[in-house]
Amino acid sequence: MTLTPGARRILEVASDLFYERGIHAVGVDTIAAESGVTKRTLYDRFGSKDELVAAYLRARDERWRERVTAAVEAETDPRRRALAPFAVLEDWAADRGCAFVNAFAELDDPGHPGRAVVTGEKEWLRALFAAELTAAGADDVADLALHLLVLHEGALVAHAVAGQPAALRVARDAARGLVERAAAR
Amino acid sequence: MTLTPGARRILEVASDLFYERGIHAVGVDTIAAESGVTKRTLYDRFGSKDELVAAYLRARDERWRERVTAAVEAETDPRRRALAPFAVLEDWAADRGCAFVNAFAELDDPGHPGRAVVTGEKEWLRALFAAELTAAGADDVADLALHLLVLHEGALVAHAVAGQPAALRVARDAARGLVERAAAR
DNA sequence: TCTCGACTACACTGACCTGTGAAGTGTTAC
DNA sequence: GTAACACTTCACAGGTCAGTGTAGTCGAGA
Structure with missing residues (x-):
């Protein structure tokens, strides 16, 4: 499963934030902003927050x-x-x-x-x-x-x-x- | 620490919901509604959601x-x-x-x-x-x-x-x- | 009778939430 | 040259979030 450059940054940022602050405590806006990516890209790559969470755990x-x-x-x-x-x-x-x-x-x-x-x-x-x-x-x-x-x-x-x-x-x-x-x- | 009847119900409901669904996943509106109490009463008794969480854990x-x-x-x-x-x-x-x-x-x-x-x-x-x-x-x-x-x-x-x-x-x-x-x- | 405490009713704020729609840019591959 | 792809911009929908302000009800105790 090869990730696009943007998707890789999103996943890295999401991993740090989900672990450090908790899953419910971190919003997708924050993740997108910290990844230097728009929310649109996040949803194009991962489909939903739940799937992003699953991707974080899988990684x-x-x-x-x-x-x-x-x-x-x-x-x-x-x-x-x-x-x-x-x-x-x-x-x-x-x-x-x-x-x-x-x-x-x-x-x-x-x-x-x-x-x-x-x-x-x-x-x-x-x-x-x-x-x-x-x-x-x-x-x-x-x-x-x-x-x-x-x-x-x-x-x-x-x-x-x-x-x-x-x-x-x-x-x-x-x-x-x-x-x-x-x-x- | 004697609780008023309303406060006791709030704490019981909050305990169940916080444990079952998670703290961030449960809003104060839900807790108030399920307790048969207005949100005003909840805030008059506990001051804030954080304090209600602490009360839940203490209890x-x-x-x-x-x-x-x-x-x-x-x-x-x-x-x-x-x-x-x-x-x-x-x-x-x-x-x-x-x-x-x-x-x-x-x-x-x-x-x-x-x-x-x-x-x-x-x-x-x-x-x-x-x-x-x-x-x-x-x-x-x-x-x-x-x-x-x-x-x-x-x-x-x-x-x-x-x-x-x-x-x-x-x-x-x-x-x-x-x-x-x-x-x- | 008066006061106090518990509680209701309810409107409201401002921020934040997940998720979408539509149009457009730049790069690479055939 | 054109098509696929990654990504941007930005507005917007429809909720939910914690928390507040104001006015008023009701019963118990002094």
Whole structure:
């Protein structure tokens, strides 16, 4: 999906503003103005604000998956591979929290095109944990993968909402212990 | 703080709507209409929408603390006391997720009167974990309390956003194992 | 009887919201 | 040379947003 130059600027600006201020709090006029583009162009490229929101979430999801995938594939030891998402957590965790959790909070309509992206992101991570745990020879993979997901999401919330940066380290250490115990059988 | 009959209805309606649809998505006209009250009354009682939002969060915080406190005090064993917040998690976890995390997503201004309530809620829970862990004779209480907070918040997110209801059980079991290991020494 | 507090009725402001219509400019590709 | 494409300009529709001003009703307590 190749974007026109204007569309790329719109998406960059919208991503920053949606994440920083919230989806409902940012109007299309602001996005168009900050992108140096007219509102007409915005609607010609994206069709509606809802679709722009979905495009924002898809782009962020894609960037994040690339980052996690790269971190996973940089490791060979199955145990370290399962822990890779925790290794990149610190680069990812910003003070406004998880963009997908935040989007979930604002998108109350289950039919919104962005909702599928949000749940897809979490499901992808859970499945990745499950796959790497299986490769590491763990038993009870389903619960273990959920456990890692809980630690991952909990770390982000405790970091951003509760203002506890140490939560990232605590979650990472807990995940490591969990995986090592599971793989040792 | 005794509320007038009108104010009570406004707060009830606002709580439902803010939680279900989101804060920015609900206008004061809707709240007034659904409360069977004029907008004038709403402004006479609460002053502004921001203050109404803060009142909503304070009321929800208060109800939740009462519930958790009751669950903690119903137990005598220090280990079970530390785990009490996980016992009431299932009653609390709804499909729209944690109201405070959702509010954090929408309130980008750190000076918003609701922000203090949100961070206060998380800090209160963390401190409760720390106090009960200390009473249970645990070492390294700070990290353990954070670990429990991570499990707690992660369970809520994994449940609501990721659509994994089993996350509640997984987090509860993990917390139990953690507390029992910590108190055993 | 008088006052006070809770509340109603309702018009109104000014800003902002998403979204559209129509006409026109500049660039590139065939 | 012409057609497709990206984009501009700008006016405008039809709502909704938070918030205010003014005048008045009704019941309870002093």
